[in-house]
Amino acid sequence: MISFAERLLGWQATHGRHDLPWQVADAYRVWLSEIMLQQTQVTTVIPYYQRFLARFPSVAVLAAAPLDDVLALWSGLGYYSRARNLHAAAVMVVERFGGTFPQDPVLLAELPGVGRSTAAAIAAFSYSVKSPILDGNVKRVLARWAGISGFPGEKAIENRLWLLAESLLPANGTQMPAYTQAQMDLGATVCTPKKPACLACPLQDDCVARQTGRQLELPTPKPKKAMPERSTVMLLIRNDVGELMLEQRPPTGIWGGLWSLPEVASTLDAEDSCRQRWGLTVLPEPALPDFVHVFTHFRLTITPQPVSVLNTAPAVQEAGVRWFSRDAALAAGIPTPLRKLLTR
Structure with a gap:
C-alpha cells in the first residue's frame, strides 16, 4: 500500500491548487494568509490579501502602521480580533525577533492569534519544517479516513487526531509545503462537509467512512445548543x-x-x-x-x-x-x- 503521504502528494501534483497568491516561501505572506483564512473562504480572502500586501508590504510596515488603518482594511472580513492580533503579532516579530519570523513552530505559536496548527503551517510552507497541521479540513479528512467518532473539539478526540497527523508526515522535510497544501486542498475541494467526492479521493481505498457509509456522520458534529x-x-x-x-x-x-x-x-x-x-x-x-x-x-x-x-x-x-x-x-x-x- 502506498503511504498516506505519498498518495496525497501524488494527488496534489495533478489536482491541487498551485496558483494561490500566498504560495511563496515567504513567512510574512504565509502568516498573513493563514490568519485571514481562519474562518474565511479562499475566494473571500484573496482581494483582502492583495489590498493588505499593497498597503503593508512587509511585517515592519504593518507593525509601524496605526491599528485604525489595519482595522479599516480588515472591515468586512469579520472576526476582528484577528486584525488586532495581526497588528500585535507584527509588532512582536519586529521587537522580539528582529523582523524575521522564527522557524520553530513553538516560537511561532507564541505570536498573538497563532495557534499550534497555524504555527505548523507557517513553518511548513516557509521553512519546510516537519510539523503536523490540524485545521478544520484536516480534522474532517482524518476523522473520515481513520473512522474516528466523537466531536473533534473535545480534547480527547483532538489529541487523538494530533497523534494521527504526526504519524502520517512524509519522511522528507522538503515535501512539507506540498504535503501541507495537499491536506488543505483535499478537505476544501474533495472531502467536503456535505457532498464529498469520494471517487476522486486518493484515500478512498482504505477510508473507513467510505467503507462503512459514514461520510456524512464523520466527523461527529458539535452538540447543538439554542442560539442566544x-x-x-x-x-x-x-x-x-x-x-x-x-x-x-x-x-x-x-x-x-x-x-x-x-x-x-x-x-x-x-x-x-x-x-x-x-x-x-x-x-x-x-x-x-x-x-x-x-x-x-x-x-x-x-x-x-x-x-x-x-x-x-x-x-x-x-x-x-x-x-x-x-x-x-x-x-x-x-x-x-x-x-x-x-x-x-
Missing part, C-alpha cells in the same frame, strides 16, 4: 451638515476597536442619551426596519434609530467619538452591519 438572542438600538445621529456620529468601540469584545453607531437600550432613550452625553437637541425620526446580524455564538437584532440634530452640533468633547461624512465612514474600520446600512 440579543437586541440593540443603534442611533443614526446626523448633524446640521449631514455628518454621522460614530464612536470607537472598546479594544476587546465584539467589533473591538471598530467605529460604530452609538447604542441605547430602547428607541425611547434616544433623546435623553443625546442630550446627556453630547449636549445635542435631537428629533427622533421613525425607526428603520430591524435587521439581524448572526455571530458565531448569538444572533443580534438591530433597530436603526435615525435622529436629526436640531441645534448647531457642538464639537464632540468625548474621546473616541467623531463626526464622519458618509464616504469617510465607509472608508473607516466599521462593522459589516453598519456598512450594509450605509450602503442602503
Whole structure:
C-alpha cells in the first residue's frame, strides 16, 4: 500500500491548487494568509490579501502602521480580533525577533492569534519544517479516513487526531509545503462537509467512512445548543451638515476597536442619551426596519434609530467619538452591519 503521504502528494501534483497568491516561501505572506483564512473562504480572502500586501508590504510596515488603518482594511472580513492580533503579532516579530519570523513552530505559536496548527503551517510552507497541521479540513479528512467518532473539539478526540497527523508526515522535510497544501486542498475541494467526492479521493481505498457509509456522520458534529438572542438600538445621529456620529468601540469584545453607531437600550432613550452625553437637541425620526446580524455564538437584532440634530452640533468633547461624512465612514474600520446600512 502506498503511504498516506505519498498518495496525497501524488494527488496534489495533478489536482491541487498551485496558483494561490500566498504560495511563496515567504513567512510574512504565509502568516498573513493563514490568519485571514481562519474562518474565511479562499475566494473571500484573496482581494483582502492583495489590498493588505499593497498597503503593508512587509511585517515592519504593518507593525509601524496605526491599528485604525489595519482595522479599516480588515472591515468586512469579520472576526476582528484577528486584525488586532495581526497588528500585535507584527509588532512582536519586529521587537522580539528582529523582523524575521522564527522557524520553530513553538516560537511561532507564541505570536498573538497563532495557534499550534497555524504555527505548523507557517513553518511548513516557509521553512519546510516537519510539523503536523490540524485545521478544520484536516480534522474532517482524518476523522473520515481513520473512522474516528466523537466531536473533534473535545480534547480527547483532538489529541487523538494530533497523534494521527504526526504519524502520517512524509519522511522528507522538503515535501512539507506540498504535503501541507495537499491536506488543505483535499478537505476544501474533495472531502467536503456535505457532498464529498469520494471517487476522486486518493484515500478512498482504505477510508473507513467510505467503507462503512459514514461520510456524512464523520466527523461527529458539535452538540447543538439554542442560539442566544440579543437586541440593540443603534442611533443614526446626523448633524446640521449631514455628518454621522460614530464612536470607537472598546479594544476587546465584539467589533473591538471598530467605529460604530452609538447604542441605547430602547428607541425611547434616544433623546435623553443625546442630550446627556453630547449636549445635542435631537428629533427622533421613525425607526428603520430591524435587521439581524448572526455571530458565531448569538444572533443580534438591530433597530436603526435615525435622529436629526436640531441645534448647531457642538464639537464632540468625548474621546473616541467623531463626526464622519458618509464616504469617510465607509472608508473607516466599521462593522459589516453598519456598512450594509450605509450602503442602503
